[in-house]
Amino acid sequence: MSAHGIVWGPTYSEMLDPSLVPPTLLQGRPNGRDREPTGVDLFGINWRDERGRVRVVRLPTELTGVEANILVLIGKHFPSGSHKIGPAYAALMEAELEEQLRPGSVTLVAPSTGNFAIGAAYVARAKGYEAVVVMPEGLTDERYERVRRYGARVDLIPNGEGDLRELLRLTHERYGGDPSCRALAQFEAMANYRFHRFVTGGSILEAAAGFGDARVAAFVAAPGSAGTLAAGDEIKAHFDDALVVAVEPRESPFLSCSRRGKHRIEGIGDGIVSLIHNVLNTDYAVLVAEEDCLWGLRVIQEGAQVLTRALGVPEGAAESLVDLFGLSGVCNILGAIRVARSLSIPSGRNIVTIATDGFDRYPSAMAGLERESGHIDQAILRLRARLVFSGGEGTGLYDLRGAGEKERLHREKEALWSGLGYPDSYLRAMRSPSFWEEEYARVAEYDRLLREARGALPEEG
Numbered sequence: 001m002s003a004h005g006i007v008w009g010p011t012y013s014e015m016l017d018p019s020l021v022p023p024t025l026l027q028g029r030p031n032g033r034d035r036e037p038t039g040v041d042l043f044g045i046n047w048r049d050e051r052g053r054v055r056v057v058r059l060p061t062e063l064t065g066v067e068a069n070i071l072v073l074i075g076k077h078f079p080s081g082s083h084k085i086g087p088a089y090a091a092l093m094e095a096e097l098e099e100q101l102r103p104g105s106v107t108l109v110a111p112s113t114g115n116f117a118i119g120a121a122y123v124a125r126a127k128g129y130e131a132v133v134v135m136p137e138g139l140t141d142e143r144y145e146r147v148r149r150y151g152a153r154v155d156l157i158p159n160g161e162g163d164l165r166e167l168l169r170l171t172h173e174r175y176g177g178d179p180s181c182r183a184l185a186q187f188e189a190m191a192n193y194r195f196h197r198f199v200t201g202g203s204i205l206e207a208a209a210g211f212g213d214a215r216v217a218a219f220v221a222a223p224g225s226a227g228t229l230a231a232g233d234e235i236k237a238h239f240d241d242a243l244v245v246a247v248e249p250r251e252s253p254f255l256s257c258s259r260r261g262k263h264r265i266e267g268i269g270d271g272i273v274s275l276i277h278n279v280l281n282t283d284y285a286v287l288v289a290e291e292d293c294l295w296g297l298r299v300i301q302e303g304a305q306v307l308t309r310a311l312g313v314p315e316g317a318a319e320s321l322v323d324l325f326g327l328s329g330v331c332n333i334l335g336a337i338r339v340a341r342s343l344s345i346p347s348g349r350n351i352v353t354i355a356t357d358g359f360d361r362y363p364s365a366m367a368g369l370e371r372e373s374g375h376i377d378q379a380i381l382r383l384r385a386r387l388v389f390s391g392g393e394g395t396g397l398y399d400l401r402g403a404g405e406k407e408r409l410h411r412e413k414e415a416l417w418s419g420l421g422y423p424d425s426y427l428r429a430m431r432s433p434s435f436w437e438e439e440y441a442r443v444a445e446y447d448r449l450l451r452e453a454r455g456a457l458p459e460e461g
């Protein structure tokens, strides 16, 4: 698989449908967990199980308390443990094809609040690159450990105001002018948009076809880089009445109303409009309190003990949810429930959301909750289960569809990114839907280049 000495991986089409991967490229996949990443592992970058089905869970209505189907795509099975490996892989793949980037020629630099860093470190290792990740201090220990396990160096920066502007500024300042470094810039790289619109969006459409009216009424996701939200563009291209809703921590309602604050839901609510966020397609924002996410995760991890006794979730269903979600996944679920309630989305309609990673990254967050709350017993957990899943009213939805709100979001984006060196003409072009369609159309071009680069291998049909 390393024609011309390079470890290549899957095309965008193969990430959407891995059955298209030529079998010769899958030979020699080693077994075992916690081993060194290899090039063959990159072909596991997709949303599917061993039988080729998109990994999706329909949440029990006893848990959600709403009539609409809430469908959650499960990201923890991606190599490296979260779907953030997809944008890391796609950004590197595009740079290799376009700029002839090769292992040994550059050090990869990945700014991140966690999962992207882990994904980038994994991809770098599998392809033989040196990598440095730029991360804020104070994240959960599990994240730093994972990055180091995959051999990347960690460049820690102060957490400052709790938003990403400092991370972006320091990454540009420290590494921007250095020709021996190449940034895998999730907040800026259109590869992130392409990966999620094509691979995540396509997988969502396929998953939703198996439930209710087979359509998507709303796509709900909490943005960090806003890559995942790009799936909403693909959903809207298929269902023009579908709504796209951004979830934000109540403590940092930046898209909602340009306010920033510190919170503990890692990976989201970063207090910026990322460059790759197509704000034209974001219809609403909904707020979820960090406390509800922490308690929500804690009670889901108790399985039947709490969910069955407090909410009447069938035992098997309650147990099957254990370990599936991280904090942002619970935030997305709570956001989806609030969207269903606020917009009275009826039975038979599908609201889709995402669990970026699983519980394995959050034991230290749960230990923190334990420390703060003192003794936590079953009675407390049952009470919390009712409060978090059946309560949590009060914030409503922020309607971002009007021209005034679009203008505010474009201005926030332009202020940040022109300060980081992006030309005004490029930023202005993003105000037009055609910018996004043209970027998206490049998926086919990269697929062709990659198939050619992989050499005389069987073509997909």
Ligand SMILES: Cc1ncc(COP(=O)(O)O)c(C=O)c1O
Pocket: 084, 113, 114, 115, 116, 222, 223, 224, 225, 226, 227, 228, 229, 266, 267, 268, 326, 328, 329, 356, 357
């Ligand atoms: C745990 C977690 N959830 C959600 C997100 C947000 O995803 P996106 O960057 O695609 O908006 C991230 C991003 O790093 C994350 O790490």
